[in-house]
Amino acid sequence: MVAAKMKVPCCSVCHTRYNEDERVPLLLQCGHGFCKDCLSKMFSSSSDTSLACPRCRHVSVVGNSVQGLRKNFAMLALVGGGNFDCDYTDSDEDEDDEEDDRYAASSSRGGDKSSSCGPVIEVGAHPEMKLVKRIGEDGSGGGGVEMWDATVAGGGGRCKHRVAVKKMCLTEDMDVDWMQGQLESLRKASMWCRNVCTFHGVVKMDGSMCLLMDRCFGSVQSEMERNEGRLTLEQILRYGADVARGVAELHAAGVICMNIKPSNLLLDASGNAVVSDYGLAPILKKPICQKTRPEFDSSKITPYTDCVTLSPHYTAPEAWGPVKKLFWEDASGVSPESDAWSFGCTLVEMCTGSTPWDGLSREEIFQAVVKARKVPPQYERIVGVGIPRELWKMIGECLQFKPSKRPTFNAMLATFLRHLQEIPRSPSASPDNGFIKVCGVNVVEETRSTNMAVLPDNPINLHRVVLEGDSEGVRNILAKAATGSGGSSVRYLLEAQNADGQSALHLACRRGSVELVEAILEYGEANVDIVDKDGDPPLVFALAAGSPQCVHVLIKKGANVRSRLREGSGPSVAHVCSYHGQPDCMRELLVAGADPNAVDDEGETVLHRAVTKKYTDCAIVILENGGSRSMAVSNGKGLTPLHMCVSTWNVAVIKRWVEVSSPEEISQAINIPSPVGTALCMAAAIRKDHEKGNEL
Structure with a gap:
């Protein structure tokens, strides 16, 4: 017995x-x-x-x-x-009779019914599943996918767990056995990974397939909505580190997430971010795409995003490829680097509160990402939220068109952790840390005035109020220093640099806030051309932020519009503006005397930069303000801006150039040879294959 x-x-x-x-x-x-x-x-x-x-x-x-x-x-x-x-x-x-008796007694007293199963629930040992409440729909698996709050129990009710269930209706054309095999492989691969929403397994019920996962307590998206679309720097770094750690371990286990976005970054009971819906997109793809094979009809190629229903706002360029290239055994389209692009778009949203490519249709996003090779326009606004420069650059690297140029998640984790160590732990996760609620009464004004009364006038606090966008706080600190009652001089406060080597004026320009810039430049001690540790003046930050108002104020205060970076040997500030494609800022620079025909250390003019990045409006501003001579300047590859306009069919720039240039300038430019011939030869060759060749 x-x-x-x-x-x-x-x-x-x-x-x-x-x-x-x-x-x-x-x-x-x-x-x-x-x-x-x-x-x-x-x-x-x-x-x-x-x-x-x-x-x-x-x-x-x-x-x-x-x-x-x-x-x-x-x-x-x-x-x-x-x-x-x-x-x-x-x-x-394994439980002996004595433990069973103890557990039964504990349950009868209302004790915890989760027993000692641990965080990983074995579905086979918990056959009793009950759907409690529908909590929404999910688009990652196509139509007919619902999210439920549920419970699973085993051993005759001996233990009970609360879980989340992704319920998907099964159809006759689905390869259910293949899907179950893939999901079981995914469960085994991911079960040891940290910072992931644990996937416990699959249960078939009433013509549906139910995927059991941990029940979480919110998401990064809900946290953003709760804070009016904003996250604090600490939240961005902390959630970013959690996600980078989770995805790095999934990649080590051979799992590509493919669906990283704020709504899929959930929060566990401890407030840590965990990655969910990882690896599910190719398994839960639409039935018509499940059995795609090499003999697939090439005349009816279906975009990959249409099969797996990925959100186009976070989809990497290579993931837009046709199914034919991605579902074969030797497919080389989607890779771990594809997750880096999605994470970059997610970080853009976390930093700005705006969805990448917001307002564009799926087709328009496809044209921008794949054809024009652009990054989300919201990326340029990141510089206005007070994040470290290194983090800004890292996000830009995530959005590189070539997957090989994107950073690994281990490298990103190191970046997040390094910056987390440099900031104090805040008492609250909310951006409004100065807001306190006592007995339901919001004592905002009292708290803020109290903080200002005891705030020491040191550079750290000046930088903090700049990052918070508090122009009145900046004026109060500087006014106190100007009277000599604070123990610090205005010059000392304005020249002090933070951990990234940036002054208060750099931070104000990075936010793109003209009010902050004006508050700082009210004082004669302010150096409008002060450089950070990389040798960049505040004007560069204002250009990157795309704020013509800040650029105008800096120029009015005497900013050097003809300065060059890298101690005078690098690109000019006009090159920087051209790289970011800001036509209004470019107009401010050129009207103030910036050289429209400046050549950088790589032999490229300001116009080269604008044409390369396909910033047509910015290129036209350069031509209209004295930059037409640049059309005849060859770069290190032997290409003039005219050659590049012809090769990219940029008719608008060429048309405007002809209108503002002299006959001599036009004659000189069209006869300059490139490695593939003169501009006229290139246009003639294009004419044979494309209708735009006639216009060129």
Whole structure:
């Protein structure tokens, strides 16, 4: 009778019975056990000598091999008995009669009914599932996908867990067996990863497939909505580090997320961000695309985004390719670098509160991302939210068109952690940290005035109020310093630099706030051309922020519009403006005396930069303000802006150039040879293949 009641546990990862060879049970330092084969596969994907437990996430130091882990000899003794049936549960599910009695008593007293299953729920051991409340719809799997709040229970109600369920209606043309196999592989690959929303498995119910996941407590998107679309710098860095860690571990496990966006970055009970919906897009793709094969009709190529229903606002250029190229066994389209693009778009939204490509249709986004190779226009506004320069550059690298130029998630994690160490932990996650509610009464004004009364006039606090956009606070600090009552001079405050080597004026220009710039430049001690640690003046930050008002104020106060970066040997400020494609800012510079025909250290004119980036409006402003001579200047590759306009069919720029240039300038430019011939030869060649050749 005793033997009949005992269970022989099997590995909860592979559901295979333990043996004394490759499936020998090994114990991690947390006490949980798994077979040697599964632990070896997990450890081979680890980036260091540690391994996170698939059950409790405790990190065990393994060393060079899992061979050094202690064997579970008690389990081996049971296996050696050989007379018991395998129930496909891990050893932690084994309960003797005494524990059952204790648990029953605890349940009758209203105790926790989650038992000791740990964070990973074994679906096979919890067959009783109940959908409690529908909590929304999800578009990542196409039509007919619903999200539910649910519970699962096992052992006759012995334990009960609250979960989230993605319920998808099954149709006859779905390859259900293939989908279940892929989902099980995804579960095994991701179960040990940290900062991910745990995927517990699949249950079929009433003609539907239910995917069981952890029930979370909000998302990055809901946090943004709660704070009127804003996140604090600490939130951006903290959530960013959580997501980068989760995606890095998923990549190590061979999983590409493909659906990173704020609504899929959930918050767990501790407020940490976790990645959800990872790897599901290609599995839950539309039925018509599930059986695509190499013999697929090339005349009816379907965009990949149409098959997997990815959100176009966060989709990498390579993920817009045709199904034919992406679903073969040797497909090379989507890669881990595709997640970097999606994460870059997500960070743009986290920093600005605006959805990337907001207001554009799917087709318009496709033309901008794939054809024009543009980055979201919202990216240029990031400089106005007070984030570190290094983080701004990192986001720009995520949005590189070529996947190989995008950063890895391990590198991004290091960037987030480095900047997290430089800021104090805030008492509140809200951007309005000075707002306190006591007994339901919002005492905003009292709190703010109190803070200003005790605020020391030191550079750190000046930089803080600049980052918060508080122009009145800036004026109060500087006024106090000007009277000599604060112990710090105005010059000292304005010349002090933060950890990124930027002064208060740099930060104000980075926000694109003309009120802040004017508040600082009211004082004669302000140096309008002060440079940061990279040698960049505030004017460069105002240009990057796309604020012609800030540019106008800086120029009015004497900013040098003919200055060059890199100690005079690099590009001019006009080159910087051209790179960012700001026509209004360019007009301010050129009217103030900037050189429209300046050549940088790479042999490129200001016009080269604008034409290369396809900023037509900016290029036309350059031509209208004395830059027509640049059409005859060849860069290091032997190409003039005219050659580049012809090769990209930019008729508008060429037409305006002809209108503002002299006959001599036109004659000179059209006869300059390039590696592929003169501009006229290039236009003639295009004419044979494209209707725009006639216009050119």
